[in-house]
Structures are given as C-alpha cells and as structure tokens.
Amino acid sequence: MEIIRAEHSGFCFGVKRAIDAAFEEAEKASGEKRLFTCGQIIHNHAVTDYLESKGVAIIDSLDQASYGDTVIVRSHGEPEEFYKMADQKGIRLVDTTCVFVAKIHKLVNEASKEGRPVIIVGSRNHQEVVATNGWCGYNAVIIENPDEAIESIRRIKRLTEETGMAPLVVCQTTIRAELLDSILQILEKNDVEYIIKNTICNATKDRQDSCAELASRVDAMIVVGGKNSSNTKKLYEIASRYCKSSYFVQNADELELHCIKKYNKIGIIAGASTPEWIIEEVISRMTINEENISMMDFMDHIDESLRLPKPGEIIEGTVVQVRDNEVIVNMGRKKDGILRADEVVLEEGQTLSDLYKVDDSIQAKVIKSDDGEGGILLSKKRLLAEENYDELVEAMENKTSINVTILRAVNGGVIAGYKEVTGFIPMSQLSDRFVEKADDYIGQSMDVKVLRVDARKNKAVFSRKAALSEEKKRAAEEIWSNLNVGDVVEGKVMRFTNYGAFVDIGGLDGLLHISEISWGKLVHPEEVLKVGDIINVKILALNKEQGKISLGYKFNKPEPWSLVGTKYNVGDVIQGKVVQLQGYGAFVEIEAGLDGLVHISEIANKRVETVSDELSVGQVVDVKIVEVDPELKRISLSIKAALPKEEAVEEAADEE
Numbered sequence: 001m002e003i004i005r006a007e008h009s010g011f012c013f014g015v016k017r018a019i020d021a022a023f024e025e026a027e028k029a030s031g032e033k034r035l036f037t038c039g040q041i042i043h044n045h046a047v048t049d050y051l052e053s054k055g056v057a058i059i060d061s062l063d064q065a066s067y068g069d070t071v072i073v074r075s076h077g078e079p080e081e082f083y084k085m086a087d088q089k090g091i092r093l094v095d096t097t098c099v100f101v102a103k104i105h106k107l108v109n110e111a112s113k114e115g116r117p118v119i120i121v122g123s124r125n126h127q128e129v130v131a132t133n134g135w136c137g138y139n140a141v142i143i144e145n146p147d148e149a150i151e152s153i154r155r156i157k158r159l160t161e162e163t164g165m166a167p168l169v170v171c172q173t174t175i176r177a178e179l180l181d182s183i184l185q186i187l188e189k190n191d192v193e194y195i196i197k198n199t200i201c202n203a204t205k206d207r208q209d210s211c212a213e214l215a216s217r218v219d220a221m222i223v224v225g226g227k228n229s230s231n232t233k234k235l236y237e238i239a240s241r242y243c244k245s246s247y248f249v250q251n252a253d254e255l256e257l258h259c260i261k262k263y264n265k266i267g268i269i270a271g272a273s274t275p276e277w278i279i280e281e282v283i284s285r286m287t288i289n290e291e292n293i294s295m296m297d298f299m300d301h302i303d304e305s306l307r308l309p310k311p312g313e314i315i316e317g318t319v320v321q322v323r324d325n326e327v328i329v330n331m332g333r334k335k336d337g338i339l340r341a342d343e344v345v346l347e348e349g350q351t352l353s354d355l356y357k358v359d360d361s362i363q364a365k366v367i368k369s370d371d372g373e374g375g376i377l378l379s380k381k382r383l384l385a386e387e388n389y390d391e392l393v394e395a396m397e398n399k400t401s402i403n404v405t406i407l408r409a410v411n412g413g414v415i416a417g418y419k420e421v422t423g424f425i426p427m428s429q430l431s432d433r434f435v436e437k438a439d440d441y442i443g444q445s446m447d448v449k450v451l452r453v454d455a456r457k458n459k460a461v462f463s464r465k466a467a468l469s470e471e472k473k474r475a476a477e478e479i480w481s482n483l484n485v486g487d488v489v490e491g492k493v494m495r496f497t498n499y500g501a502f503v504d505i506g507g508l509d510g511l512l513h514i515s516e517i518s519w520g521k522l523v524h525p526e527e528v529l530k531v532g533d534i535i536n537v538k539i540l541a542l543n544k545e546q547g548k549i550s551l552g553y554k555f556n557k558p559e560p561w562s563l564v565g566t567k568y569n570v571g572d573v574i575q576g577k578v579v580q581l582q583g584y585g586a587f588v589e590i591e592a593g594l595d596g597l598v599h600i601s602e603i604a605n606k607r608v609e610t611v612s613d614e615l616s617v618g619q620v621v622d623v624k625i626v627e628v629d630p631e632l633k634r635i636s637l638s639i640k641a642a643l644p645k646e647e648a649v650e651e652a653a654d655e656e
C-alpha cells in the first residue's frame, strides 16, 4: 500500500503559530493562573479538549475574564475595542492574530483615520470579518456575494460622494478569488471607483488545489479533520469529486482498516485546523501490514467487548427486551444498556413497545457508564439533540433556514424550539419590524436562520429577521425575472414625492414619474391619484442592477392629439378649462394634455383690453374649435363663436 500525503496539508502558518503559543502559555501557567481563549482557538475538538485539560478554558467575551487573567487572541484577530477593554480590565493578552490578518487591520484602520470608506468582501458573521470591521469603527460596507454588491452600490456611491474618496476594498483571507473578482466586476460596471488590496491568503487555495490534484491520481483519499471545520468539509467535498472512495475521519480511531486495505494507492490530506499528531497517527495506523490488520481488527473486537462505553459515546446495539418503562439493549459489551422511557421522544399516548421490538437495531448515546446496578444508561433524546445540533451547524454553514416554534418569552427575546434543542432569538432579530411584545409570538412556528451554535454549551442563536430578508430577496428575484418592459401590471400607490408616486407592484416599488401620470401638466401627483389606489401601470424601463423600475400610467388614456379629427373637429362647441392667461389670449384645456388658444379678439363680442378682465384661471368656458393645425399641434378656439345667438347679439349691442 502506497500512502501519498498532499503537498499542502494540516495547520497553516497562522493557526500553527496560535496553537504553539497556546500550548506554551498552558505550560507556563501550569494550572496556577486562569488562562482563556475567546471563542474556540481552532475548529478541532481534539485540540480544544486537550487545551481545556491543560487549563485553557473557552470564554465568549472578555466580560468573563478579570484582572490578572490571560486571554489568547486567536489567529482570526479581535476588534480594536477588545484590546482597549483588556487594557482597562488589566487582562494580559497573548496576541496570536495571524500577520496576514493583522495587516488587514492596519490597512482598514489607516483608511478609516483618513476618512476613507472601507469595503470588506467576506462573510459578515465570520470572526475575522467581525474583527476587521472593528478596526474601522464598524463602518465598513460588508459584501458577502454578488447580490449584496448590487444592493450596496447606492450606499458606496453616497459614501464616496460624502468623503470625496474612493473606498478601500479588502477581503476575508479565506474567500475564493472568483468571488472577489465577481464583486469587483459589479463595482466597475456601476462606475464605482475603488482601491483594491487583495488580502486573500493562499493557504486555503493551496490545500484545495493539492487535494484535487492528489485525489485524481489515487485509489482512495483520506481526509482528516474536525467534522465542524468548514475548510476540512470543503476538502472532503473536493476529494469526493475527484475520487469515489473518499473517507472523512476525525482521528485514527475512526479509520476502518478493513475498508481501505483493498487499495494500492491512498492519498491523505488534512484541514488547516488538524494537528500534525493526528495526521501522523492516521498514517501509522494505515502502514501496518495486512496480517496485522486482521489481527488488529480481532484485537479491537475483543477490546471493544471488554471496554465500557464512556458517557457521550454513541453506541449501536440490539433490543433484547422491551418493558413498560425501559428497553434493554445488547451492545456486545460486558454490560447491557438501559434506555429509559424519559430518554426517548414519545408522542402523546405512545409507549415504548410501539417504537421498539425485540431484535430491532438501535443507536443511542451513553449518558452513564454504570447506573449503580450494573447497567449502562442510554439516551435517544440526547442523540437526537446532538444530531439536531449538527443540523443547526449545517444550516448555519449553508445559510439555509430551519423551522422553529416559539416556546416562551425571556429577557431580551424568546426561546425557540427546533426538534429536541432550543435556541435564543433576540428581540431585534424576531422580525424585520420593531417588536413591542414578544408574548405575541408564543406558539408561532416560523422559518429562521441560524446565527450561532455552540453544541458544547447547548446554545444556539436564531434570526427571523435574516430569514425574512432572504424571503423578500427571493420574492423580489422572482418578480424581477417575470417583469418585462411594456408589461401592464396592477399596483398600489404607496407614497408621493414632488416628482411622482411610488407604486408597489407585488413586492417591488416602481417610480411613477409625475410626467407619466397624466398627459396634462400636474403640480402634484395627488391631483390624479390617492395613496392606496389600485391602478394599472405600464413598465417603461427596468434596471435590475440599480433596482430601479420606471412606470407609466397615462397610457390608460389615449394620446390627446390622436383625438383631434375624431373626438374634436373644427366647428365643434365644447367645454374647456382656462389654464393660462397671456397678454394675447388665454389657453384653454379641452382634454388633459390638449390645450387650445383663445385669442384676445375671440374672447367676447366686444373689444377686450385685458384678458384677465374677462377670464380667470380655472374658469370653465364653452369654446368653438375654429382651426386645427396638426403639424404645429395648434388648436385655435373661440369663446365668442360659441356664444348662443341671443347672447352674441346682446354683447354686440352693449359694445355699440
């Protein structure tokens, strides 16, 4: 069996430096001083468990540390205020921020002091991005994907205008180069000027490239790393793409030798958070010869049957007896397992015998190695909870929604249940609107996004607001894809401005410019429309990148000049409204957008000195169409010609 190790594998430079420093500090403190890391120093339980056993505890924030304590700063870094707070509280920091990350902090800090806007391309919940944002006063525009780049254009342009400076673009060290390129292209397409500092670190890309290269030339691939490490999961995904026989193991114990002994050439790669000793253990387990493999399998089997499972272990067994309150499980060990009814999820009215029969295979979690009477206590509920936490982690990493039920209100938010686990929804994340009373939500079931999960502490944080924002984005996408210039759609008048009205066309707002409301001249849209009116509007223009929709309403009425010759003919006497007075006559509107001139000599059967002596704006008058010039679009009208004969004679007599 040939074992080939990937060219780039295991700890990256920054993580190695952080772990070395943590071990060194643990050694120095030798359990006498309090030593912490703020958050997990690395996504690998073997390492964090080991560090915890050496006295390095994990805290969530500096609030949990006090004067004289030592806190190790992770390679992802921390925001500027973290350092200030440590200083104020007299907490000693061991700063292992990766030099590449520290360089980004310096760049954004300098830009911020200069007053220059900052754009960070990366995941806004990733610790590295959170910390970087903290070095520019939390004012950075964070862009996670091309959609967000489009949405941010207006804000970036406004910031550029306000500061008179092109923004500085930096990125999370572990993003893909293609993502950065696509976002820069969008900025360029929208005429956004920027200064780019490509801060992508090659460590991740090198690992992914060498994984693909190795997987394509071996019979089987072993990917070693924590199941909650996203970069290791990504390596497994790549390995599986290029090599059908790929295995994901957390350590040597998980490697099933009988599965891999048939392969001649085996590749091995480890995630950036996998320590060297775990990789070496996996390699040495693979390098024993075949005879030893069979012997080891046999010995493993014997050992396994003698060993009592530890609390937390997941075991498999067979049901040997089903009683009213418990199920007895044979696990191939020297003692049987006991699964009590209160450790099983039972629906109302359901009993253990409804769920289990003798000889059924069963999987459960060990909660006690000995119940005091020689049995091993098992739990199905806790196994489910663990699976549920895994689902939460997966949902968080894939940014998918989960469905929860709101159970109760607590200080600052609500507790929501997801299958067998619960999570907290802060008040500010309960809706995309202001929430006054959390009680109103109790009992409701809703889709939420997972913001944070810490299965070790049984904690999770959800956001309904984030799910709503995604739902709205998706709905908007769907509407955009169904809109075409020229379509006539129904809309609701939402609000007015001096230059028009905003109309909701099924989830998106379009602008109905004042000039598109009526063929005539309007001073304010309210002259024709009311807020809440349901109207048919025509799509005149679409600009998806800028999110702009231009609408038209006047198309509902014919173009006024098209009526001349049909509705309006020379000789017709019609009613009109005086809209403008001039020295030489008055303009009379006979149809919105269709005005005619009543010359001063045509106002009355007498000599008129001043037009305003006879007419006023807004006055409704009868006029006769005396001449139409379609080419110049002019209509001549006469009031005196429209007068009934007797009136005309009386007026003429008065004049004499």
Ligand code: SF4
Pocket (backbone or CB within 6 Å): 012, 013, 014, 015, 075, 076, 098, 099, 100, 101, 173, 174, 201, 202, 203, 204, 272
């Ligand atoms: S991935 Fe790169 S930037 Fe991040 S810790 Fe490792 S070396 Fe530093």
